[in-house]
Amino acid sequence: MRRSWIARKASRHLSMVLLLLVLLGEACVALFVMRDLGRSYATAEKMYNGSVQGLLRIGDMQYDAQETRRSTLYALTTNDGNLQVMYADQSRDADRGVTQGIAQYLTEARTPQQIQAGRQLAADWSDYLKVRDEVLGLILENSPKEAVQLDLNSGVLEFDRVRRDLNDLKQSYDAQASQQLATVARLSRASMARLTGALVLGLFLGTVAIWAIQKSRVRSAMQFAKLQMDFVASVSHELKTPLTAIMTAGENVRDGLAFNPDHLFEQGSVITDQAHRLMKLVDQVLQLSATREAKLAHALREVRIDEVIEDAVRSTRSLVEQASFTVEASVDPNLPWIIADVSLLSQCVQNLIVNAIKYSSGKRWIGISAHMNWEENAILVSVQDRGIGIDAEQLSRIFEPFYRSPQVIAAKIHGTGLGLSIAKRTAEAFGGDLTVSTELGVGSTFTVHLPVAKDISADSVERPAAEKGARV
Amino acid sequence: MGTRVRVINLLTMVVLLALPQEQRAQAGGSVAESRPNPNQTLAIVVNRSNPIDNLSFSELRKIFMGERNHWANGHRIAIAMLNYGQPERRTVLRQVYKMDEKGYEDYVLGVMFRGDVFVAPKTLTSPTILRKFVFNAPGAIGYLRSRDVDETVKVVRIDGLRPADKGYRLQIDEPSVAGEPE
Numbered sequence: 001m002r003r004s005w006i007a008r009k010a011s012r013h014l015s016m017v018l019l020l021l022v023l024l025g026e027a028c029v030a031l032f033v034m035r036d037l038g039r040s041y042a043t044a045e046k047m048y049n050g051s052v053q054g055l056l057r058i059g060d061m062q063y064d065a066q067e068t069r070r071s072t073l074y075a076l077t078t079n080d081g082n083l084q085v086m087y088a089d090q091s092r093d094a095d096r097g098v099t100q101g102i103a104q105y106l107t108e109a110r111t112p113q114q115i116q117a118g119r120q121l122a123a124d125w126s127d128y129l130k131v132r133d134e135v136l137g138l139i140l141e142n143s144p145k146e147a148v149q150l151d152l153n154s155g156v157l158e159f160d161r162v163r164r165d166l167n168d169l170k171q172s173y174d175a176q177a178s179q180q181l182a183t184v185a186r187l188s189r190a191s192m193a194r195l196t197g198a199l200v201l202g203l204f205l206g207t208v209a210i211w212a213i214q215k216s217r218v219r220s221a222m223q224f225a226k227l228q229m230d231f232v233a234s235v236s237h238e239l240k241t242p243l244t245a246i247m248t249a250g251e252n253v254r255d256g257l258a259f260n261p262d263h264l265f266e267q268g269s270v271i272t273d274q275a276h277r278l279m280k281l282v283d284q285v286l287q288l289s290a291t292r293e294a295k296l297a298h299a300l301r302e303v304r305i306d307e308v309i310e311d312a313v314r315s316t317r318s319l320v321e322q323a324s325f326t327v328e329a330s331v332d333p334n335l336p337w338i339i340a341d342v343s344l345l346s347q348c349v350q351n352l353i354v355n356a357i358k359y360s361s362g363k364r365w366i367g368i369s370a371h372m373n374w375e376e377n378a379i380l381v382s383v384q385d386r387g388i389g390i391d392a393e394q395l396s397r398i399f400e401p402f403y404r405s406p407q408v409i410a411a412k413i414h415g416t417g418l419g420l421s422i423a424k425r426t427a428e429a430f431g432g433d434l435t436v437s438t439e440l441g442v443g444s445t446f447t448v449h450l451p452v453a454k455d456i457s458a459d460s461v462e463r464p465a466a467e468k469g470a471r472v
Numbered sequence: 473m474g475t476r477v478r479v480i481n482l483l484t485m486v487v488l489l490a491l492p493q494e495q496r497a498q499a500g501g502s503v504a505e506s507r508p509n510p511n512q513t514l515a516i517v518v519n520r521s522n523p524i525d526n527l528s529f530s531e532l533r534k535i536f537m538g539e540r541n542h543w544a545n546g547h548r549i550a551i552a553m554l555n556y557g558q559p560e561r562r563t564v565l566r567q568v569y570k571m572d573e574k575g576y577e578d579y580v581l582g583v584m585f586r587g588d589v590f591v592a593p594k595t596l597t598s599p600t601i602l603r604k605f606v607f608n609a610p611g612a613i614g615y616l617r618s619r620d621v622d623e624t625v626k627v628v629r630i631d632g633l634r635p636a637d638k639g640y641r642l643q644i645d646e647p648s649v650a651g652e653p654e
Contacts, residue, residue, distance in 0.1 A: 081605055082596055082601050085596070085601045086601075133608075134610075140550060140612065141547065141591075141611045142548075142550060142591040
């Protein structure tokens with residue numbers, strides 16, 4: 001029963017928990033997707049930057065190579081040795097740029113094709129430089145015709161090879177850059193698809209969770225409204241019966257149908273009995289209302305549980321004797337005191353005793369026990385009967401106000417359906433609970449869990465060595 | 473300008489001859505028997521690819537006079553001269569060509585006109601440019617103060633002597649131009 005109460009509580013918040021879990025999961029997915037996206041972009045950017053820088057470097061090398069050749073040929077345009085030396089210097093400065101670019105390319109080359117292309121370029125550039133040096137030498141030695149001849153025969157061809165090598169490298173970088181761009185685009189699309197999918201899924205699940213929450217609230221509101229209507233109907237019904245009896249008896253007296261003292265006594269008894277019944281019903285309704293709104297007027301004090309049980313047994317003694325029931329009480333000695341209102345707690349136990357009498361079968365026995373449960377740090381007061389038991393399907397509803405199971409109604413067992421509800425709320429008012437274990441046709445045991453105050457639970461109480469029995 | 477320089481040179485020599493021999497040696501004057509001052513020796517430099525290591529003074533003179541046009545390896549000889557008015561140039565004119573500036577100009581014009589020499593010596597504005605010229609031209613030959621020589625060019629021995637050796641003939645017998653450290 002306690003488990004079912006927990007389950008009910010949990011189910012009440014299940015949708016909320018689901019929504020939170022969905023949001024949490026969604027946040028995690030979003031974080032992962034964002035991280036993947038960031039990594040993809042960083043990687044792609046790094047790769048792309050490498051290609052772009054490679055292209056820029058190739059561009060620089062192409063310019064320097066052209067500058068090398070251009071400066072060499074400029075030296076042909078003058079006979080001034082100083083200018084020729086200056087052009088030679090410019091040519092050598094430019095060729096150093098190409099040589100360094102090739103060395104850097106070879107350092108960064110990874111694939112065999114890149115390494116092969118770099119080596120080919122280095123070899124062709126070296127061959128061209130040899131021709132360039134010879135051409136420069138001829139120019140400086142005032143042999144321009146020989147210089148031009150050498151350049152046309154060898155320099156042009158060697159430089160054309162270098163130009164082709166550089167173009168090959170450039171195309172390689174172009175292809176690499178294009179491929180990397182495509183990779184970036186593909187990664188972006190995949191990440192966006194994942195992100196969108198996760199968001200759509202999250203939106204869908206979130207909507208479902210919100211819908212479930214709203215539905216649960218509407219259902220709760222409807223149940224509450226139905227409960228209120230049932231409450232009003234039940235109260236009306238319960239009020240109507242004694243009122244009808246009182247009205248009938250009153251009319252009998254008024255109409256002279258009770259014409260002798262015996263008849264008058266009988267009608268008077270009906271009126272007073274029904275008035276008492278009415279009063280009791282009103283008291284119960286008020287008590288239920290008070291427990292529901294937590295407005296119990298507690299006269300809290302330190303209470304011994306055997307005192308409570310004795311009070312409850314005493315209060316129900318006449319009823320027990322009329323029904324010819326035997327009550328056996330077993331209270332552990334040295335139980336700790338609890339902080340409670342004796343009257344209310346006694347009423348709670350009385351309700352359970354009355355309940356046991358009402359729903360007993362032929363076996364007229366009630367067992368009352370009280371013992372310490374150290375695990376819960378609570379005193380457990382059990383009221384056991386050997387009655388009809390409770391159908392498992394009805395267990396979840398027996399503590400609802402005015403609820404009476406179809407079997408009970410069919411068996412014409414009178415009652416208001418308030419006793420268990422009031423008992424449970426009373427136990428809860430003292431920080432405890434009321435649970436039930438039952439077996440159909442065997443009987444039921446209702447147990448009140450009463451927590452022990454912390455300052456008196458551990459220190460001032462000896463744990464019971466043996467149980468002490470008492471028969472009432 | 474030429475006359476003023478000659479007068480200064482003459483006065484300098486007179487002053488040096490008037491000094492005691494020890495002071496004359498310190499001043500870098502007549503130093504045939506002392507170790508040459510590296511700032512005042514003139515190195516003959518060729519391209520590093522040139523196989524020649526030694527030249528006799530007469531071969532050197534033939535080369536500078538244009539009487540020899542090619543090296544043994546077949547490269548055409550390209551003579552590099554420093555610009556007009558520099559001490560190194562005057563030293564070469566005096567000691568190798570045995571001419572003054574005017575005589576040199578007349579000589580070059582004459583050999584060019586007669587077709588004895590096809591290429592006139594290159595005239596370069598500074599020792600640095602001359603050094604680069606020699607570095608770039610395989611057949612180049614030129615002259616530099618010893619302090620201006622570096623590893624980009626090759627120094628040729630003259631009559632088996634290096635510029636730092638005793639008895640080396642090519643000495644600059646006048647001070648550096650203004651602003652040049654000695």
